[in-house]
Amino acid sequence: MSLLVAFLAAIGRTVLDLLRLIGRFAIFAGETLSHLVRPPLYPREILLNLYNVGYLSLPVVGMTAVFTGGALALQIHSGGARFNAEAVVPQIVAIGMVRELGPVLVGLMVAARVTSSIAAEIATMKVTEQIDALVTLSTHPMKYLTLPRVLAGLVMVPALVGIGDVIGILGGYLVGTRTLGFNSGTYLQNTVDFIETLDVVSSLVKGAAFGFIATLLGCYFGMNTRRGAQGVGQATKSAVEAAAVLILATNFLLTRLFFSV
C-alpha cells in the first residue's frame, strides 16, 4: 500500500512541478511582452540580437536545408518508384520543405545554436552577479536582456525559415536535375505551381512561433539558474531540451490548425 502511495505521490509531485513550471513560464512570457510597450527599449541590443540570431544562424540553416532538400528528393524518387510516382519529386520536396521540414529543422537548429547560447550567457551572468549589477545600474534585465533576444527570435526566425525553405527546395532541385534526370525548367515550374499561399504563411507563422519559443526558453532557464558552473550547464541543457520538445509539439498543433480538414 505504501509503495502505491509513494508511486502516486511521485506522479503528483511531477504534475505539480510541471504545472508550476508552465505557470512561471507563462508569467515570464507575459512580463517579457509587456516590456514592448513600456519604454525604454534598447535599440543597440535589439540590432545586436537581430544580427546574432538571424545573420549568424544563416550558415547552419543553409547547410541543414540544402542537405535535407537533396536527401528528400532522393527518398521521394526512390520511394515513388515503387508505384511509378517518380515525377512528383518537385512537388513533394516543395510541400515537404515549406510546410514541415523547413520550419521544424530551422526551429531545431535555432534551439541548438541560439537557445543554448542565450541560456548559457544569461545563466553565467546570473551566477556572476551581472544580472544584479544591471539592476543596481537602473536597468531592467528583462528589458535589456530578454526582450531584445525574444524580438530577434520573433523577427529573424521566420526570415530564416523562408530562406531555409528556398535553400531546401534548391537542394532538391540540384539533386533532381543533376542526379535524377529532371528537366530544370519543368522542375522549377512544378515547384512554383504546387506551392500555395497558405503553405508559405504556415511556414512563416511556425517560424515566428519557434523563434519565440527558442529565445524565450533560453532566457527563462538562464534567468532562473542556480549553483555556479553546474547550474549554467543544467540551465543550458534544460533550455535546449524544453525548446526542442515544445517546438515539435507546437509544430503539431499549428499543422493541425492550418491543414486539418
Next chain:
Amino acid sequence: MIELRDVHKAFGSNRVLRGVNLRVETGTSMVIIGGSGTGKSVTLKCILGLTRPDSGLITLDGKDVTRGDRDAFLARFGMLFQGGALFDSLTVWQNVDFRLLRGALKRPREEAREIAIEKLRRVGLTPDQADLYPAELSGGMQKRVGLARAIAAEPEIIFFDEPTTGLDPIMSGVINALIREIVTEMGATAITITHDMTSMRAIADNVAMLHDGVIKWTGPVSEMDNSGDPYLEQFITGSAEGPIEAVR
C-alpha cells in the same frame, strides 16, 4: 539615513538574517564585518531590493524602500560586487559608463568616455586599458573597474562588497583611501563589507559585527578595540578560541 528594523531572510531551511537591526547615518561610512556566510552580502541585497526580505522593514530617509519609484531609488546607489560583476560583452570604459551611456543619466559618448578614463585613473588604471574587455584583465584589475563603475555616476550611497579582496597591499591602500575620499569629499554614504581589518580601520566611521543572523555589536571604529564584546574581539584578533566556532 538607511535603517533596517528586525529584518529576516531565509533560503529554504537556512535562516540567514534573523532580525537585523542597523542604522547608517547619511554621509558616514559603515563597515559590516562577520564570518563567511553570515549574511553580509544578503543584507546589502535586501537594502537594494535584489533580494526580498521575509519580514522586517528597511527605510531610506524614513521611507520604505519597497515603495515608490524604483528607478529613482536605484539612481541614488552605486555598488561594487564581490567578483566585480563586469559585463563580458562590453569594454572596460563601456562598463564604467554603463549608466552614462543609457537611460536618464545619458551623456554624449565622447564625454562619457572621458569620465570613464578619469574614474579609471582614480582606481589606478590607465587610459590604454579602457578599450580592453574584462576577460583581458586580472582579477584585481576587474575589481578596480567594478569600483570605477560604482562611483562613475557619483551616487549618494555606495555599497562595497569586499573591495580589497584580490588586491596587493599597495593597491588595497589606494582603494581604501579612495573610499574614504568619496565619503569625506562627496559626502556619500558608504556601507562596506570586508574581512580585511586594515581596510576596516582605514574606511570605517562605524562598524557592525554580524553573526548568527543578527548584529552582535555596532559602534564607532574608535571604540571597537575596547568593546568588551567577545564575538568582536575574537573576530578582530583572528583568534581560533572564543564564542565563534571555527570549523576545522
